[in-house]
Amino acid sequence: MNPKRIAAERAVEFVKDGMIVGLGTGSTSYWAIHRIAEKVNEGLEIKAVASSRNSEDMAMQLGIPLIAFDEIDIIDITIDGADEVDRHGNLTKGGGGALLREKILAANSKQFIVIADETKRVELLGKFPLPVEIVPFAANLTINQLKRLQCDPVIRLLNGKPFMTDNGNLIVDCKFESIPDPEKLTKQINTIPGVAENGLFAQMANKIVTGYNDGRIEVKE
Numbered sequence: 411m412n413p414k415r416i417a418a419e420r421a422v423e424f425v426k427d428g429m430i431v432g433l434g435t436g437s438t439s440y441w442a443i444h445r446i447a448e449k450v451n452e453g454l455e456i457k458a459v460a461s462s463r464n465s466e467d468m469a470m471q472l473g474i475p476l477i478a479f480d481e482i483d484i485i486d487i488t489i490d491g492a493d494e495v496d497r498h499g500n501l502t503k504g505g506g507g508a509l510l511r512e513k514i515l516a517a518n519s520k521q522f523i524v525i526a527d528e529t530k531r532v533e534l535l536g537k538f539p540l541p542v543e544i545v546p547f548a549a550n551l552t553i554n555q556l557k558r559l560q561c562d563p564v565i566r567l568l569n570g571k572p573f574m575t576d577n578g579n580l581i582v583d584c585k586f587e588s589i590p591d592p593e594k595l596t597k598q599i600n601t602i603p604g605v606a607e608n609g610l611f612a613q614m615a616n617k618i619v620t621g622y623n624d625g626r627i628e629v630k631e
């Protein structure tokens with residue numbers, strides 16, 4: 411069985427009737443959204459909010475009831491993937507370009523559950539270039555400020571043009587040697603004018619569900 415799928419389906423077991431559910435973005439969240447849809451079709455009563463247009467479209471196509479953000483005060487549970495997970499539960503996210511909305515959902519959830527396959531587990535964050543969402547205005551000046559943090563920022567392209575997020579911003583993938591102190595770095599990055607958000611999710615995960623190629627599933631609080 412696909413390790414991303416078994417992790418996602420295990421995480422969906424935490425979804426209960428009456429919950430407001432945050433839907434993540436990416437190929438691991440794909441399996442969670444499909445499993446939630448299956449359970450909705452079997453009678454599970456939830457309402458969902460999505461962290462991207464892609465996930466929202468998928469939810470609509472699969473019949474998952476959606477609710478507008480201005481109709482809710484809190485999300486009960488958000489299930490989302492990650493690009494890296496270190497031994498302290500810090501995450502690198504943003505590989506799919508949805509980090510800003512994903513972080514808003516995670517920060518406003520009673521439970522933020524991360525789903526991943528074993529390839530995402532690392533000792534230290536930083537092997538995966540850190541995605542940073544910046545406004546297009548004077549982007550080169552913002553990029554210069556990012557360089558001062560000892561990284562190599564590269565504007566993400568899609569089909570040869572700058573990738574645009576759902577929010578109309580750019581993503582800059584910043585290669586750091588390593589990220590030994592995610593909590594410090596996320597604050598440093600977000601103080602740069604022009605930065606909308608960064609892909610470090612420091613100490614935000616409540617549970618980490620990891621799927622292994624041998625079929626094992628690990629749930630870490």
Ligand code: DER
Binds near residue numbers: 439503507512
């Ligand atoms: O863009 C994101 O933050 C995604 O959740 C990413 O971190 C995980 O993507 P994957 O599930 O396709 O590996």
